[in-house]
Amino acid sequence: AQSVTQPDIHITVSEGASLELRCNYSYGATPYLFWYVQSPGQGLQLLLKYFSGDTLVQGIKGFEAEFKRSQSSFNLRKPSVHWSDAAEYFCAVGAGGTSYGKLTFGQGTILTVHP
Amino acid sequence: GAVVSQHPSWVICKSGTSVKIECRSLDFQATTMFWYRQFPKQSLMLMATSNEGSKATYEQGVEKDKFLINHASLTLSTLTVTSAHPEDSSFYICSARDRDLGTFGSGTRLTVV
Numbered sequence: 001a002q003s004v005t006q007p008d009i010h011i012t013v014s015e016g017a018s019l020e021l022r023c024n025y026s027y028g029a030t031p032y033l034f035w036y037v038q039s040p041g042q043g044l045q046l047l048l049k050y051f052s053g054d055t056l057v058q059g060i061k062g063f064e065a066e067f068k069r070s071q072s073s074f075n076l077r078k079p080s081v082h083w084s085d086a087a088e089y090f091c092a093v094g095a096g097g098t099s100y101g102k103l104t105f106g107q108g109t110i111l112t113v114h115p
Numbered sequence: 116g117a118v119v120s121q122h123p124s125w126v127i128c129k130s131g132t133s134v135k136i137e138c139r140s141l142d143f144q145a146t147t148m149f150w151y152r153q154f155p156k157q158s159l160m161l162m163a164t165s166n167e168g169s170k171a172t173y174e175q176g177v178e179k180d181k182f183l184i185n186h187a188s189l190t191l192s193t194l195t196v197t198s199a200h201p202e203d204s205s206f207y208i209c210s211a212r213d214r215d216l217g218t219f220g221s222g223t224r225l226t227v228v
Contacts, residue, residue, distance in 0.1 A: 032216065032217075034217050036219075041224070042222075043208060043219060043220070043221040043222040044159075044208065044219045044222070046217050046218065046219075049216075049217050090158065090159070092159075092217075094216065094217070100212060100216075101147055101149060101164075101210070101211075101212030101216060102149060102161055102164065103149070103151075103159075103161070103210070103217070104161070105158045105159045105160075106158065107157075107158050108158050
């Protein structure tokens with residue numbers, strides 16, 4: 001069974017600073033990997049996803065993530081954080097085969113942005 | 116990209132009543148949809164897999180008699196929370212497998228009073 005670990009429950013950065021949110025996954029084959037953002041009381045917005053190919057994935061809102069198979073990681077990065085990026089971020093892994101489409105989510109990382 | 120629509124976006128119901136949540140694929144056919152639940156300040160957990168024309172598959176610990184899933188057409192799956200209680204208050208959200216994997220509906224916030 002697949003699993004996802006987001007080691008940081010809460011991260012605080014200053015506006016304009018760079019950001020990296022960590023995500024480690026466990027899955028036997030090549031995973032499908034996702035990053036979502038959720039504002040309080042809102043639904044999920046897909047930032048980016050990795051299925052195959054280039055291991056550096058560009059997403060919306062200036063986010064990118066890099067798939068590193070050797071480290072079982074899919075960390076999310078942004079070079080310069082904006083106050084509007086404050087939200088909760090979820091990493092998720094999807095399986096293939098008969099479980100295709102099922103996502104397993106990490107615990108989430110709450111991002112606070114200081115002015 | 117694919118669009119998944121969910122309705123209602125929020126609902127308040129009395130304890131003991133039933134609530135139906137709809138998940139629709141707007142521009143594609145979805146043979147399989149997934150229902151997730153998110154309790155306050157927690158992550159999302161898969162509840163069940165909804166299969167068009169057949170019975171849903173429930174994850175361990177999810178009561179199938181309490182959370183009724185119907186997937187009668189290729190564009191609509193419904194989740195009915197029967198005899199709802201305050202502990203069922205949660206955020207329910209669906210996704211579809213067939214296109215744009217990873218696209219979710221907007222979610223339904225259920226509050227049982």
